Every structure is written in structure tokens, then in C-alpha cells.
Amino acid sequence: MKALIGLVVCAVALLSGCCTAGPAALSITTILQEPYTMTQGSELEGYCIDLLAEIAKKLGFKYNVHLVKDGKFGRQDESGNWLGMIGEVVRGEADLAVAALTLTATRELSVEMSTPFMQTGVGFILSRDLGSEESHFVSFLFPFSTEMWVGVLVAFLVTGLCIYLVSRISPCEWADPETDEYSFTLLHSFWYITGALTLQGAGPHPKGLSGRIISAIWWVFAVVLLACYFSNFNSMLRSDTKHVSVMNFDELARQDVIDYGTVEGGSTYNFFKNSNNPTYRHIFQHMERKKSCVASVEEGNRRAQEGNYAFIGEAASLDLAVARYCNLIRSSEVIAMRGYSIAAPLGFPMMKNITVAILQLSESEELAYLQNKWWANSCMPEGGQAPQALQAHLLRGLFMLLALGCGLGLLIALLELASKARDQAKDQKKSCCSVLWAELSQRFRSGRANAGSETSDKSKA
Template identity: 20%
Template structure:
């Protein structure tokens, strides 16, 4: 977008003088060149700055543009008598109204040169809210060649049009260098007129494509799972991690260089007792850095004093982290783990019932002399013998079992199928149990934790975690904060800023310690063991985003860049990198194994029940047959005795 800058509203009712200033002898040619450049750049509007002595060239320019550029809008300002403070205020207002960039046409004179000098250093005085250096585009019209004003200029996108007799010279100024625009060939002669050959916007303003043109940016950050720091063999500090990846991508996209700056207090940001902001927030508020890229969560309080760049680049969860509590069982206890206690009770009940049933069969068997079985003590012994037989039968799967009784054969058949199913299930789960490590949790919830007398917990001593706990109305959170205050009386390390201090305490043998805070999930996933676990993910609605100073000039460009990185999937890849699971495979598998319950082997139990019922039914039939045979035998004996 182009702005024509000039102080004071210009009136179209000014009288047009018949003669132009002699210094603007090639004014028509300059205006013609200006019109061609504007067309090539496709500027929709502009602001014009001029001084009263040059009002005629301004009128000539406006008249020509009005005729040649339909729809082109201009705002004209007279710089005559304008003080430097008013000039700065005007530049600030123009910058705030810009859409895609500030575009300026300047009629160079002594007064407008002062405006140019103010604009050249404006960014350093604007509290990092403007970026005239790279986001403004200037077309400067000069009545003659000059040497002085621009060799140390900071502004990056400048075209200068000057007169040399009837020839208009076109050149750019950047980094103290004056470069002729070779694609502009303007020979203003009646025969040929002005010409332009292959002049693109990139050639007219070559620095636009370089965006921030290697402007150096200070990035506030902190060491964490997002950023690691170490010293190489050449004694140079080297950074790595997702913060570096994101910073490199933004620097490449916007073309800036950067240096990481860490706050001296190693805090994320909170207010001190005297009301001053500390940590990363303090660096932004004091404008000691241009932006913050870290595991820096978006909060309402922070949003009031800094601007967050959306979309966020990752998520964050406030969790409770503890030792996973590995306990290896001995092999003799593992053999009981595959089955639930109720399954063992059901098996025992089956054995007892079948033993009693076998006793009844034996008692009523004509082949066996069991008159002594009716005695109480002998009944108990018989039941125990049958039970031992059945136990051996279960383990041997029925080998060596033979009987003439049909009821017993039916019972054995169903019992054999019951044993096959149950034994197969047991052996499969026993194999899994013998190769599995049992993880034991000393507590399953925060409610249980706060009631344990010998446990401690800690947080990183920055304001966000403290605020979460202090302001919470939840009973458990209130107990956690009360515990922290009590622990701090004798153990200040529970508020240590370094998360590694808390993790080391968790992993210390014999230490009963829990950490509350951000980064718990990444702490677990970045390890190559199964030592840590999340007890509870308490708050999960925190998002991590880049932060800049309030109304920073970087905000629109960073938002545009982050939107593109989101659309291309880079932010998704970055999130996956942060939460990449580096643990061994057996750590990734959730411990979902449980002892088999009675309902899990319901088919086998039902099979045994059917067998028992069938055996009892056959036994009843056998008893009836035996009774009939006995009756018939007695009847025959009776008749035989009568016959005799």
C-alpha cells in the first residue's frame, strides 16, 4: 500500500504559478517516470510530503496522476513549519493506518529532508512498535543530484528520481550504496518518449523480497525440553531443540538473524514484591528482547501486557509427575496372578461338589462294599480321597480314569473338557505374567496423595504454577498448596526453578516425591526408560505461543508466517517432535493385564455345571434301575419260595 506523505492538508484551490522553480527543470519528465513506476508497482494510494516552495511541482504531479492513474488516491501534507515532535506524531499515525506497508512519495527539500532523517531513526524511538526500516517504501523526487543525505540511511526500500538536464536518473539506496536501476530507460525526446524495459517490483524495490534484510532480533527463551544448551569443543554455546527449529524457520521466512537471551532469574514471568515484572515477561515489558519463543503458556494476565502470536505452536498440560514404582514379583507369587480369587473359589467348589457326588456313587454302587462309608469319619476320608483324586485328575487331564458307572463317565467327560479349557487359559496368562513386570502405584489419585503422611511434592517457583494453586477453590488443590507452604519451611528446594531438580528427586531411591507443573508429558516421553508416570493431568487447556511486545511491529508478519507454517503442517510436525515417544516399546504398552475373573471363564464353569447336572441325572436313572432290579430280584425270590 502506498502513502503520499505531506504535512498539512493541501488545498486544490491554490493558484498554479506560471513558472516552476528553475531547480525542477525536468519536472514533466520526473512526473512521467513517477507515473510509470506507480503503475508497475500497482500502488492503490499514496501520501505525499512536500514543502511550500515546491507546491507547483506537487500540483503538476497530482494533475498528471489524476489523468493517468484512475482510482489512485493521494493524501498530501505540507511540511512547512512543522516541528520534529509533530513530524514524529504524524509518522506514527500513518504507520498505524497502514494495511500492508507504508508507501511514501517525498519531494526533497530542506524541510522534507528533516522528515526523512526522523523516519530513518524512528524505529529506535517507537518502543518496537514500528518497522519503517523494512515495511516502508519511498519514492524520493529530487531536483538535482545530491551526495550527502542517504549514505548512512537505515531505510531499506528507496527509489530516487533526479534531474540531469532532460534526463531522469533512477537509482536505489541501501546499505550506503547507490545502485542504478538498469531496467528503467527514460529518454524523454519528442520522437521516442519514456520507455521502460522488464522492470518488476523486485527490481524497483529489491529489498522487499528480503523482508527484514538480516535485521537482528533478540529472542527471549529458557532452557527446557523445548530448548537445550551446551558448550561445544570450541567453547561456543550451542542451542538445540524445537525452539531453535521454529526460530530458524521464522528467520528464514522473514529474513532476520537472532540471538537467544535468557532472563537472569530463569523465570517465565511474574510480579515481584515491588510490582515489577520478572523473567521472560519482564524482558518483553522492558523491551530487552523483541520476542519470546519458549514453553511460554498463554494466560489472561500475560495477554494484558504482551501480545501472543496465533496460532500457538504447541499445547501444554499441568500435570502431576511421579516415579512409576516398579516392583518385581517373585515367581512363586506370579503363578497365582493369572486367575482371579473367585475363579480359584469356583474351582475348589467344583472339586468339593464332584467329590461328594463321587462319594454318593460309591456308596450306592453294587460293585463296591461301602457299608463302612456311611460312618461320619469314613465319609470325610472318602470325600478327601475323592478330592485328591480330582485334583490329580485336573493336573493330569483325566489320564488313567476308568469306571463302569455311566454317571461317573459322564461327569468325567464334562469335567475333562472343563479342565482343558481352564488349563489352556491359565497357561496362556501364566506365560504373559512370567514375562511381564508388575507396576505398582502407591496412589491412584491426588486425593490419595494428599492423605499420605510421608510424601512430599514440589513445583517450579514461578508465578503461574503458584497462581494456579493459590487461587484454586478445589479442596485437593488447596491441600496441595497448604502442603507446599509447610514443606517450604524446612525444604526450599520444593520451589526450585530447575525442573531437573524435581525429576532427580522423583528418581532418587527411597524418595517419595511428586512434581506438579508443566512439561510432565515431555519429561516422560523424552526418556529412554519407564521410570516416570503421570499421576493425573489436572489442567490441559494451556497453549504455548510466541509472545512479542505490545503492539510490536513484528506481530502482523509473525502471525502471517505462523499461519503459513500451520497450513504446511510444520507446526504439527513440531508438536510431534516435542512429544515424540523415545521410551522402549514395553514402556509404551499400557499395563492393561488383569487376573481372569469368573465371568471370563464362564463358559468353562457352565460346562462343568452341565456335566454335574447330567451326571446327577444319570445317577438318578441308575438308582431307579438298581431299585427296579432289586425289586424284581426280591419278587422272583418271593415267588420261588412260594413255589417251593
């Protein structure tokens, strides 16, 4: 009886153990590559480690991560056997390969590939010393932003108009509008403030207090504006920011001064090897002839930093190198757009759920957050940030000073005319308003008449 009870207890214990035991933890293979997978003491961290944690949280599975034994991403040897992470997945040594694995047709035939979690392409990096500044036809406009140039233009037009109006209104500019020659036409007003912008006087100058106030404020405005322009322009000329002298793959293939290569046996290498494009075929033949390929991304980055070498690779990895090493720059051209995916054995039951989880992370902007987190730019040019175009709001005080000067000048001109009109009204025993209006009308009518007479004199001559 006791033996029977013991057997029952053992059976119950075995059954309960089977019921409580969860599914086996998945075996994950990855490869050391900054910033996808990196070592932090005895732990692993990086973009792919965070991505794996988010997917596991959504799907509710446990996992163990190990580094690939041969340190390769995944390529076939001469016998057709897979090496690297793809080889471990094919042989059943790993359930998933989570790394910057490029989705290719060859890999898709041997393993299951998820929807891409990152889009990238092929570009190249080289030393900043090999770069040259790219000239631009309107580079002299770059020190000021578009809003700043619009503000300067508006200030120019308003000030010229104010000087014209003040010189018309102020009695100090002419004693008798009907007989005195009037030289401050609208054209001369704009010519006068243009001379101030070039730090050159353009006479005649305003005689009245109102015109002199506006002129003085405009000279202050012009001096400060020119100082800001030349300061920012000089900073841009001395900036360390340069553009690649070899802007695209066609120019890279046609020159023979800079050597170039990519990771041997990788997806980028195979892209150039299998391409029918003449330029890309020429690049591959050059790499084969010169034996200029490298064994890893780190070696390619190092050779690019040493100079006279362009490392061809995937744009996401190249952008990280540029963000980490200040002496590197990347080409503006990116070709052969492709994506990074997670690999699993053929028929893996969880692949559909993994794809859905990646899409959900993309839609929730979690993937964008992870990329911003691990691709943060730690490289700053010497002397701080690169100079930027001067914004209008930074000089709003200067624009307000000019507006105040123009308003004050107009007010003083009207007061001067009102004072003269009041004296004439007392002598003529008329109302001050009627005399003031008559004075204003006479000044602007005589200006038109003078302009017409000047035109007729020129035509006779």
C-alpha cells in the same frame, strides 16, 4: 565541479545503502529447558529453536537468540515489576520470547501472546519405587490379546464338534449303532477336550484312528498354548511397569507420606495459589508450610528421582522427564489444561502473522513432527521391551496344525465308513452310495434315540 560530483557520489552511495539494507533482525529471548532450548556446543537447539526457524522461514525475518539474563520464565516481584523473559519483552530488551511460556491472564495483560503452539496441563511425577502394581479383576486375561482369545474359543468349538462327528462316523467307535451304547455325545466331546486343556484325561478316549489323530493334535495344541500363556503371564507379573499408587491430586493431598512441590513463582505455582478448589488450596498450603517448592524444573526432576517427593509440573515437561529417566512415573490425572505461547510487546505488528504461521504449522502436522522428534522415548525397561499381549498371528502355525488335524481326522473317518459300506454293499448287492447314506443316517438317528432314552431313564430315576 569536482566537489559537486563528489557530493553526488556520496549521496547516491548513502541512498543505495539505505535501499539495500533490510529490516533489523529481531531479538529473541529464551531460556534453557530441555527439550525446548538446549546448548549444543556454542549453538542452541531444541523444539523452540526449530519452531522459531519454521516461523521465520514463513514470515521472512531474521533474528538473534539470547538466553534470558536472570534465568526465569516471567513473574512479577513484590513491586509488580516483571522478571524473566516477560520482563525483557516488557522493557523492550527483546522483541519476542520463544519458550514454554504458559498463556495466562496476568501475562496477557502485559504482553501480546500468540495462539498456543502446544497444549498441556498439570500433573505430577514421582519415583517408580513409590509406585505399586494396580490389580485388575480380569488381569488373568491379559497374556493373550482379544483376537487370540477369540481364536482359542473358535478352535475349542470346532475341535469338539470334529471329535463328535468323527466318533459318530467312524465304524471303530461302535460295532452296531442300534445296540451298542454310545458314550461320545456332543457334551462329552467338549468335556474331553476341556480335560486336555487342563492336562487331565477325561475318559473314555476315542478308539478309532481318526479320533486319536484329532485328540493327539489337540493335546499338542493345548500344551503349546498353555506354555505360551504361562510364559507371557509370568513376564507380566515380573514386569517393571508399575502404576502410581497415588493416582490423582485428591489422593496426593490426603496423604502425608510423600512430600510434593512445584517451581516457585511459576504458572503452576500461581494456579494452586489462586485456585478456589479445596483440594488445590490444601496442596498450596502444604507447599507453603513445608517450603517444598523448587527453583527449577531440573531440581524438581532430581528430587523426584531421589525418592519420597512428587514434583508437580506441566505434563509436557513431565512426559519428557519420564522418557529420559526410567525410574520416574507420571500420574494419570492431568488438570488445568493450558497452552504454551510466544510473547511479544503490546501492539507488536507481527503478532497476527505469527499466530497464522503457528496455525499453518499445526495444520500441516509440522508441530506434531517436532514434538515426536524432541520427545522420543529413550528409556526402556530392563530386559528389553515391556511384555505385550500375545497376538493370534504369532501362533498361526499352531492353529493351522490343528485345522489340518481336524480335517485329516474327518477324512479318515469317512474313509473308514466308506470301506465298511463297500463291504456291506458287496454282501447285500446294493450300491455303495446307498449303503453309505444308510449308515450315516442310522448313526445320527441312533444317537438321538440314545440321548432320548438316557433322558427318560434319568427322569424315571
